[in-house]
Amino acid sequence: xxxxxxxxxxKGLKLKNRIVMPPMCQYSVEAKxxxxxxxxxxxxxxxxxGGTGLIIIEMTDVEPDGRIxxxxxxLWSDEHTPAFAKIIKACQSxxxxxxxxxxxxxxKAEDAEVPVSSTNEAFSDRYKAPRELxxxxxxxxxxxxxxxxxxAVEAGVDSIEIHGAHGYLIHQFQSPLTNKRTDKYxxxxxxxxxxxxxxxxRVMPESMPLLFRISAVEYAEEAIKLIMPLI
Numbered sequence: 001x002x003x004x005x006x007x008x009x010x011k012g013l014k015l016k017n018r019i020v021m022p023p024m025c026q027y028s029v030e031a032k033x034x035x036x037x038x039x040x041x042x043x044x045x046x047x048x049x050g051g052t053g054l055i056i057i058e059m060t061d062v063e064p065d066g067r068i069x070x071x072x073x074x075l076w077s078d079e080h081t082p083a084f085a086k087i088i089k090a091c092q093s094x095x096x097x098x099x100x101x102x103x104x105x106x107x108k109a110e111d112a113e114v115p116v117s118s119t120n121e122a123f124s125d126r127y128k129a130p131r132e133l134x135x136x137x138x139x140x141x142x143x144x145x146x147x148x149x150x151x152a153v154e155a156g157v158d159s160i161e162i163h164g165a166h167g168y169l170i171h172q173f174q175s176p177l178t179n180k181r182t183d184k185y186x187x188x189x190x191x192x193x194x195x196x197x198x199x200x201x202r203v204m205p206e207s208m209p210l211l212f213r214i215s216a217v218e219y220a221e222e223a224i225k226l227i228m229p230l231i
Contacts, residue, residue, distance in 0.1 A: 008053070011209040013158055015053040016095050023056045023101035023161065027071040034064065034074025036083045044087050048096035055091055056161055056211075057084070057100040060152075062144040065112035066104035066169070075102065075148040084155040092156070099159035099211065100152050102145060106130065106169030107178075118172040118179045118192075135183045138192060141169075146199035153203055160200060161211035164193055171215055177223050 008015045028039050047055055060073040067074060074080060088098045107117035107130035116137070117130035133141065145162075152160055164170040172178040173185060173192040185191050193212075200210055218224045 010159075012207045013097060013209050015097055017051070017053040019052050020054045021047050021052045021056060023058045023163075025058050025068060025072060027069055029071045029073060032070040033079075034061070034067070034072070034076065035080055036073055036087060040073075040083075041087050041090065044098075045090045045094070048091035048094040052096050054097045054099060054159075057087070057098065057157075059101050059103045059105075059163055060148070062102065062104050062141070062148040065109055065115065066106075067112075068105045068108060068110055070111045075100075075151045076144065078151065081151045081155050084152070088156045092158075097158040098156075099161050100155075100157050101161040101163050101213070102148050102152065103163035104141070104145075104169040106167075106172045108167055117169065118181060118185070121178070123167065132181075135185065138173075138185050139195075142192070142195045142199055145196045146203060149200045150203040153205070153208075157208075159209045159211060160204060161213060162193075162196060162200065163213050165213045165215040167215075170196065174214075175218060175224055177218065177220060 004019060005017045008018050026040065026043060029035065030037055044055055044057065058073060060075050061067045063076045064074065091098050107115045107123050107127065109115040115128055115130040116133050118132065120130060120132040122129045149160060164174065170193050174189050179186055179189050197210065197212065204210060215224065
């Protein structure tokens, strides 16, 4: 039986142990500019010093209005890259590998004046009604993801995780509950996610593993069932 402290290898990425720090939003960006600050540096490097094998940097968004709140991280500008690179290099110096979760909150972007989504239906009475993205806007969103992936690679990450779960934008396109579109992104509910995966592969090194977080079950009628993600 393997031990938690045994090394692990994923597509050439060698981890010194099997301890993984998952992405957890900290809502600690002070200037609302998406740039990680000294607090983030201490937060992540402390985990590396403690011996974590893989650190996945929290949900980092592809545009300002893609954040859950204005206090979340972003990679929509080249101005963000140096601050991430500083954190990543420091964590790696202690033997940790570093991934980053790239995302868009969609209709769950609470501080966006008008959130965007696959639908124009609000998540709940507590949330704003989103604007349904046009087909062309969805295509441009894929490009925004690709640029964020490229910046992550330039910052020195060892892996990238795409956030396709928890009711955020990619999940909104995958779910029958929130995708009743009649365009190509409604006819193939996995298309948006597939195009984002292809965008990531275009800019990532061949040897770099790509992770994808998915909500396998939605626990509602006419919703995602366990068998659907497996297919």
